[in-house]
Amino acid sequence: MSEVKRPIYLDYSATTPVDQRVADVMCSHLVMDGNFGNAASRSHAYGWEADEAIKQARKNVAGLVNADPREIVWTSGATESDNLAIKGVAHFYKKKGKHIVTCKTEHKAVLDSCRQLEREGYEITYLDPEDNGLIDLAKLEQALRDDTVLVSIMHVNNEIGVIQDIAAIGELTRARGILFHVDAAQSAGKIPIDLQQLKVDLMSFSAHKVYGPKGIGALYVRRKPRARIEAQMHGGGHERGMRSGTLATHQIVGMGEAFRIAKEEMATENDRILSLRNRLWNGFKEMEEVYLNGDLEQRVAGNLNVSFNYVEGESLIMAIKDLAVSSGSACTSASLEPSYVLRALGRNDELAHSSIRFSIGRYTTEQDIDETIRLLKTQVEKLRELSPLWDMYKEGIDLSTVQWAAH
Amino acid sequence: MSYSNKVLDHYENPRNVGSFEKTDTKVGTGMVGAPACGDVMKLQIKVNQEGVIEDARFKTYGCGSAIASSSLLTEWVKGKTLDQAREIKNTEIAEELELPPVKVHCSVLAEDAIKAAIEDYQSKNGDASDDTQQSA
Amino acid sequence: MTAYLDHNATTRVDDRVFEAMRPYLQDVYGNPSSVHRAGRYARTAIDVAREQVAVLTGAQPSQVIFTSGGTEANNLALSGVIRSRPDTALAYSAIEHSSVLEMVQYLAAQGTECVEIAVQANGCVSTAATQAVLDSGAGLVSVMLANNETGVIQPIAAIKQQVAAAGAMLHVDAVQAAGKIPLPALLSDVDLVSLSAHKLYGPKGVGALIRREGVELVPMMFGGGHEKGLRAGTENVAAIVGFGKAAELAVSELDIRRQHMQALQDRLLERLDTMPAVTVFARDAERVVNTVQLGVAGIDGETLLLTLDQQGYAVSSGSACSSSSNEPSHVLMAMGVDRELSRNAIRVSTGKDTSVEEIDGFCDALQGQLDMLKRFSAMSAR
Numbered sequence: 001m002s003e004v005k006r007p008i009y010l011d012y013s014a015t016t017p018v019d020q021r022v023a024d025v026m027c028s029h030l031v032m033d034g035n036f037g038n039a040a041s042r043s044h045a046y047g048w049e050a051d052e053a054i055k056q057a058r059k060n061v062a063g064l065v066n067a068d069p070r071e072i073v074w075t076s077g078a079t080e081s082d083n084l085a086i087k088g089v090a091h092f093y094k095k096k097g098k099h100i101v102t103c104k105t106e107h108k109a110v111l112d113s114c115r116q117l118e119r120e121g122y123e124i125t126y127l128d129p130e131d132n133g134l135i136d137l138a139k140l141e142q143a144l145r146d147d148t149v150l151v152s153i154m155h156v157n158n159e160i161g162v163i164q165d166i167a168a169i170g171e172l173t174r175a176r177g178i179l180f181h182v183d184a185a186q187s188a189g190k191i192p193i194d195l196q197q198l199k200v201d202l203m204s205f206s207a208h209k210v211y212g213p214k215g216i217g218a219l220y221v222r223r224k225p226r227a228r229i230e231a232q233m234h235g236g237g238h239e240r241g242m243r244s245g246t247l248a249t250h251q252i253v254g255m256g257e258a259f260r261i262a263k264e265e266m267a268t269e270n271d272r273i274l275s276l277r278n279r280l281w282n283g284f285k286e287m288e289e290v291y292l293n294g295d296l297e298q299r300v301a302g303n304l305n306v307s308f309n310y311v312e313g314e315s316l317i318m319a320i321k322d323l324a325v326s327s328g329s330a331c332t333s334a335s336l337e338p339s340y341v342l343r344a345l346g347r348n349d350e351l352a353h354s355s356i357r358f359s360i361g362r363y364t365t366e367q368d369i370d371e372t373i374r375l376l377k378t379q380v381e382k383l384r385e386l387s388p389l390w391d392m393y394k395e396g397i398d399l400s401t402v403q404w405a406a407h
Numbered sequence: 408m409s410y411s412n413k414v415l416d417h418y419e420n421p422r423n424v425g426s427f428e429k430t431d432t433k434v435g436t437g438m439v440g441a442p443a444c445g446d447v448m449k450l451q452i453k454v455n456q457e458g459v460i461e462d463a464r465f466k467t468y469g470c471g472s473a474i475a476s477s478s479l480l481t482e483w484v485k486g487k488t489l490d491q492a493r494e495i496k497n498t499e500i501a502e503e504l505e506l507p508p509v510k511v512h513c514s515v516l517a518e519d520a521i522k523a524a525i526e527d528y529q530s531k532n533g534d535a536s537d538d539t540q541q542s543a
Numbered sequence: 544m545t546a547y548l549d550h551n552a553t554t555r556v557d558d559r560v561f562e563a564m565r566p567y568l569q570d571v572y573g574n575p576s577s578v579h580r581a582g583r584y585a586r587t588a589i590d591v592a593r594e595q596v597a598v599l600t601g602a603q604p605s606q607v608i609f610t611s612g613g614t615e616a617n618n619l620a621l622s623g624v625i626r627s628r629p630d631t632a633l634a635y636s637a638i639e640h641s642s643v644l645e646m647v648q649y650l651a652a653q654g655t656e657c658v659e660i661a662v663q664a665n666g667c668v669s670t671a672a673t674q675a676v677l678d679s680g681a682g683l684v685s686v687m688l689a690n691n692e693t694g695v696i697q698p699i700a701a702i703k704q705q706v707a708a709a710g711a712m713l714h715v716d717a718v719q720a721a722g723k724i725p726l727p728a729l730l731s732d733v734d735l736v737s738l739s740a741h742k743l744y745g746p747k748g749v750g751a752l753i754r755r756e757g758v759e760l761v762p763m764m765f766g767g768g769h770e771k772g773l774r775a776g777t778e779n780v781a782a783i784v785g786f787g788k789a790a791e792l793a794v795s796e797l798d799i800r801r802q803h804m805q806a807l808q809d810r811l812l813e814r815l816d817t818m819p820a821v822t823v824f825a826r827d828a829e830r831v832v833n834t835v836q837l838g839v840a841g842i843d844g845e846t847l848l849l850t851l852d853q854q855g856y857a858v859s860s861g862s863a864c865s866s867s868s869n870e871p872s873h874v875l876m877a878m879g880v881d882r883e884l885s886r887n888a889i890r891v892s893t894g895k896d897t898s899v900e901e902i903d904g905f906c907d908a909l910q911g912q913l914d915m916l917k918r919f920s921a922m923s924a925r
Contacts, residue, residue, distance in 0.1 A: 007580055014582070015574035015777065023568050030556045030564075030746065037857075038553035038741075043848040044857030045545060047552070076611030076748065079776035083764045109766025109775060116765050208777060213568060215611065215748050215779025232763055234649050235614045235642025244642060245614035246553065246741060248748025251782070312445055314470040317578065318410075318418060324579040338445065349443040386424055386474065388449035388466040389442065404441030 007324045008368045012209075012302055012361030013158055013186060014326055018254065019211035019362070025257045026213060029053065029250035039247045040238065050249045057256025061205065064259040065184075065193040067220050073239045074252055077217040078185035080232075081204035082109035082152075084219050084243065085181040088229030089150045089202070090117050093179075097147030103127040103135055104344040106154050107183055114152075131346050132295035133162035141172055150179045155187035155203075159341040159357055160294030161303025163191065170199030179227055185209050185217075189262030190270065190300050195220065201227040205259075207251070211362060212258030216251035219243075269362060274301040276360050276369050281306075283373030287380065289393070293342055293355055302360040307342075307351040308376070310390040311383045316356060319379035323372055326357050350389060350399065410471055411505035417475035422482050425464040427451045435528025437520040446473040446513065450520035452484060452492070454528055460484045460492055465520075472510035476500050476517040489525050545855045546901035550742075551691050551719060551834060551892035552859055556785065557744035563788035564746065567781035575778050576767070585780045592787025599790040600717065600736055600753050601727025608752045608770045609783055613718040613739030614642035615763070616752040617685075619774070620714045620735040621646045623760030624683050625655050631712075632656040634681035636668045636697070637877035638690050640716055644873075647685075660686070662877050666695035666825035673702050677709040684713050688729065689720035692874040692890055693825040694834025696720065699729050707732070712758065718742055718750070722793035723801070723831040734758045738790075740782065744895070745789030749782035800895040804832040807893045807902050811835055814906035820913055822884065824875060833893045838880070839909075842916055844887035851889075854908045856901075859890050 009017075018026070029035045029050075039054050041047025058069040075081045090100060102114055104126045114124045125143045129135055135153065144151070151173050156163050166182050173180040181202040184193060189210040195203065203220040207213055221227050221242065235244040281304055284290050289309035308316060313327035327339070338352035347355075358372070384390040392399060410418070426449075427434040433453050440447040446469030453462040463481035467474045479500060484492045500506075500514035547555070556564075567588060573581030575589055593604040610616045617640065625631055635647050637659050651657040658681060661672045668686050677684070684706050689696050699715055706713040714735040717726060722743035730736050736753040740746055754760065754773070766775040793800075815821050815837060824836045839847060844860050851858055860872070871885035891905065 009581060011574070011577060011579065011581065014577050015572060017570075017572040018568050020569070026568060027561075027565070030561050031558070034555070036553065036555040038549075038747075041549060041552045041857075041859055043845075043859045044547075044549065044852040046547060046549070046857050076615070076779070077776045079766045080611070080764055082766060083775075107766065108768075109764075112765035112767070112775065206777075208574075213779075213781060214777055215782050231649075233615055233618050233642075234645035235617065235640065236645070237641075244618075244645065245612045246739075246747055248612075248741075248746065248782070250746065251748045251779075310468065312469050312473075314445075314578075315418070315474060318471045321580065324573070324577070324581045326577055326579070349441075349445075353442065353445045386421060386466055387468040388438065388447055389468045391426065391449075391466060399442065404443070404447075 007322050008371060009324045010358045010360060010364065010368070010372060011324045011326050013357060013359035015208045015214065016211045016361055017363065018213055019258060019261060021261060022212055022254050022257045026250045026254040029253055035249060037249070039249060040236065050247075053249060053253050054247055057252045060256035060260040061218055064188060064263045065195050065203065065220065067195045068223060071220050071223055073219045073221055073242045074247060075217045075219055075243055076215055077208070078183065078204045078206035079109040081217045081219040082107065082183055083113050084229060084232050085202040085204060086110060086113040086150065086152055087117060087232060089179050089181065089227070090122055091230040092228045093149040097149045098122045099125070099145050099148045100150045100152065101125045101127065101140065101143045101148060102152045103129055103154075105129050105133065105157055105341045106152065107158055107185070110152050110154070110183055129344055132298075133157060133160045133293070133345055134295055134298060135164055137165065137168055137172065140169060144172065144176055144178060148176070148178050150181060152181040152183070154183040155193070156184075156190065156300045157294065157341065158186050159339060160305045160345070161186070161300040162294040163187070163298045163300060166200060167198055174199040187300065189259065189266060190302065192266070195222070202229070207255035207258055210258045210262050213251050213254040216248060216255045218255070270301045273360050273364070276364055276366065277301055277304055279366065280304055280358060280360070280369050280372065283369070284376065287377060291351055293345065293347065304358045304360070306356055306358070307347065307354045308356065308380045309350060309354055310387045310393055311354050311380055313354055313356060315383060316354070316379065319383060320375050323375060327355060348400070413504050414471055414475040414506070417478040417504070418471040421474060421478040423464050423478065424466065426466065427453055427464055432531050435524040435526070435531070437523030437525075437527060439519040439523055440469070440516050442468070445469060446516060448473060448477050448516050448520045450477060450480065450524045452524045452528060454489065458488050460487055460489070469513065470510070472504065472506050472513040473516060475504055476513045477520065479504060480517045480521055484521060489528070492521055493525055495521060545852070545857050546897070546904060548856060548858045548891045548893060548897065548901065548905060550894035551890065553741050553747065554744045554894055556746055557789060557792060559792060560745055560785045560788045564781045564785040567784045571780070575780060576769070585778070588780060588784050589778055592783045595787035595791045596738065596751050597753075599721060599726060599794055600730050600738070602736070602753045606753050606755065608754055608773050609778060610750045610752055610774055611748055611779070612741070612750040613640070613716070613737055616737035616739070616750045617642040617716055618646050619752050619760065619763050620737060621650065621683070621685060622763060624712060624714075624735070624758070625650050626761035627759040628682070629655070631682035632658065632680050633683045633685070634658045634660055634673070634676040635685040636660045636662060636687065638662050638666070638668070638874040639685060639687055640691060640718070643685055643687075643716060660684075664879050665828040666690060666693045666874070666878050667828055668697050668702070670698055670701050670705065673705055677705060677711055682711050684711055685716070686713070687716040687719070689723065689831045690874060691719045692872055692888075693828070693836045694719075694830035695825045695828045696724065696831060703733060720831060722797070723833060725797060740786035740789055743789050743793045746782045746785040749779050749786045751786070796895070801832055803895060804893050804897070807897055807899065808832050808835060810899055811891065811902050811906065814903070818910065818913055824878070824880065824888070834890065836888055836890045838884040838888050839913070840884065840887070841920070842887060842912065844889060847887070847889060847912060850912060851905070851908055856905045856908055858905070860888055
């Protein structure tokens with residue numbers, strides 16, 4: 001597979017390559033003479049060394065978000081973190097209340113956890129975001145009730161990259177004694193997070209969105225004031241009883257190194273990525289019938305989500321196969337439905353079906369961006385030549401007035 | 408999800424892309440699908456006096472399979488009588504293009520499109536001729 | 544360099560496994576759910592690994608659900624069945640891994656009827672006791688294939704028949720047996736089987752639950768529909784690839800590894816038999832060839848372990864997952880071993896790369912401790 005030309009990778013929100021420095025640290029924990037012990041082994045140096053390496057990684061992860069290392073619980077990834085936070089809080093506080101508030105544009109890990117809780121008899125309020133993808137705080141406040149135990153709102157949306165005001169939401173929830181969970185899989189290492197300042201009680205992290213390995217994540221669980229969760233995985237009492245299972249040392253040190261690098265390089269990296277993002281948007285902007293999805297200002301630097309009207313997203317992805325991008329989130333892109341996130345924003349069917357997410361990262365170059373613009377312009381034009389909807393638009397027909405034959 | 412080479416070929420080099428004049432009485436137009444479902448197919452046939460389809464055009468908004476299905480269909484219907492064209496089944500299209508199960512609906516759409524185009528042509532030219540042709 | 548004799552706690556990743564994993568840590572980094580090429584490469588790699596893991600247990604690739612490890616596989620098996628059929632009564636052997644026992648505790652607290660199956664003094668789960676719990680209506684039985692502490696191979700063939708005859712379901716934790724005994728014949732038709740990669744020279748952080756077609760499970764993790772909707776979360780591609788390679792090697796090298804470890808065990812037992820103060824637990828039961836658990840009368844186990852570690856021998860008291868607690872082994876207690884002797888238990892678990900010299904060195908070190916003890920007690924008696 002290395003002989004063929006590698007596609008330009010603009011899908012950093014789906015996953016990132018492992019940084020060479022991270023890979024080196026991971027490898028040193030896998031190979032001969034490496035630190036392969038079981039961190040739970042108390043009777044020999046192999047175990048102690050693994051335990052020591054994990055302690056350092058815990059510090060690094062906590063360091064990026066200004067938390068206490070003791071507040072970090074290792075998981076198998078952000079999906080598990082989200083599940084553990086949401087179901088863990090719901091089950092622990094079930095006597096206090098069974099109402100949870102979240103948003104329709106959350107990641108599937110949050111939404112599906114909430115669905116499961118609904119089956120268990122909990123009540124969930126799914127907020128509609130505004131057209132720009134942001135949550136109206138007044139609406140959130142109205143949704144809070146006496147029996148609300150948890151609010152779960154993501155920091156940065158995986159599809160459209162908008163940044164929610166978690167500082168303000170935390171003020172609302174803390175004042176009412178409601179716990180606040182934030183899925184920060186897409187924001188950690190990309191925007192500053194200070195958990196000493198933010199009134200966030202639980203926060204989910206993923207390593208593989210930050211140039212760390214897949215299969216490892218963490219959940220921040222606040223100590224003061226203390227957030228309590230019921231464990232989802234039992235056996236051995238690892239992670240102070242909150243998450244059992246042998247700790248995957250090489251994965252954990254990989255995540256630690258990735259977060260350490262992120263802390264060090266975030267500021268300079270962001271400037272570079274933002275200028276690439278702007279270059280990309282400036283290239284697309286001049287095309288006809290192109291729409292930006294989500295707020296441009298309240299947005300993470302690496303994300304650009306654009307609808308190329310009258311062109312179907314999947315066929316566009318086929319047309320730009322030298323480009324690795326996604327139509328909506330990777331976790332749902334195998335399905336045929338249009339992006340639920342864009343639908344929640346009130347985008348019409350054509351625009352929701354025509355969206356492409358470009359996510360820029362550490363290894364993206366200016367040439368990549370220019371090539372992307374060139375490719376998109378050519379292929380969108382080609383597909384519009386094929387599109388009956390484009391014809392109708394050119395004829396001045398308002399598509400919303402057409403009676404479509406459903407099938 | 409991976410596409411067959413046939414889908415890729417039709418997708419990359421679509422046959423018979425374009426439009427005929429809709430109001431032309433020799434032309435039948437079928438437009439099926441909906442933007443909500445992610446695909447809209449417009450299929451046009453030009454029918455000669457013997458009731459044979461002498462040319463076809465398409466435009467499709469949709470995934471690669473939808474584009475390939477309609478492209479293939481325009482090739483198949485050329486030279487066929489309306490009756491023969493009406494007999495084309497979606498399963499034949501799906502088989503020819505080796506469509507994965509999740510994409511079979513694209514071939515259904517193509518079958519719907521040719522039927523709609525024939526219907527449009529016949530309604531323009533009087534249903535009577537349709538009936539006699541069918542019974543003949 | 545310390546002699547590592549704690550392979551039941553974890554193993555070092557085989558170099559070939561590591562080489563197989565390496566590209567997936569860096570070059571092939573796509574998200575397997577992405578439709579573009581980078582994603583499809585990753586997806587293909589997972590498909591290959593799924594076949595390799597299936598071969599290990601004689602299952603179909605479609606039956607393999609990748610998890611974050613053995614703990615999650617055990618948790619998913621038990622909670623998945625019980626949540627899908629909440630009225631099911633659950634029976635489990637007294638010597639199961641803590642990831643089974645603690646899930647049982649949790650389910651019991653939620654109202655599930657849970658019954659323990661007794662083991663015999665030789666470390667084998669009693670088939671009579673199994674029959675009794677089935678007769679009293681157990682719908683799900685969980686018994687491990689090889690015990691992590693004693694290494695005793697449980698009578699799964701017999702239990703499988705009993706469970707099938709009763710129309711109940713069987714879960715087998717095969718984490719410690721995989722790579723040590725042939726699995727396919729034993730595990731065919733078993734409803735649920737748990738596996739872990741890091742016990743067979745694969746990486747930590749990945750395992751699998753093998754699920755027979757038709758067994759309904761409620762997932763533990765939701766979001767994204769991965770693994771047929773039974774286990775959400777972006778796949779741990781590199782680790783899964785490593786697991787696949789490790790499983791492949793475990794199958795192709797099973798005989799060589801067993802012969803090697805059998806020779807080591809023969810040697811170890813030969814030496815231990817010359818030490819009157821040493822008791823080998825489950826001496827007469829059928830055991831996996833890499834595991835010997837022993838008790839030393841008159842020496843505090845904790846002290847002995849640390850002394851041995853200082854002398855360069857990494858062994859353990861029992862399960863790594865409960866070694867932070869100072870309780871005597873629940874496995875030995877269930878076998879009726881004396882509490883004091885249980886507390887002093889040491890587990891020696893060899894691996895495919897353990898050498899005879901390491902075994903001899905360990906025995907010499909142990910003998911040295913015993914001699915010192917003898918001199919010490921002789922002195923204090925004087």
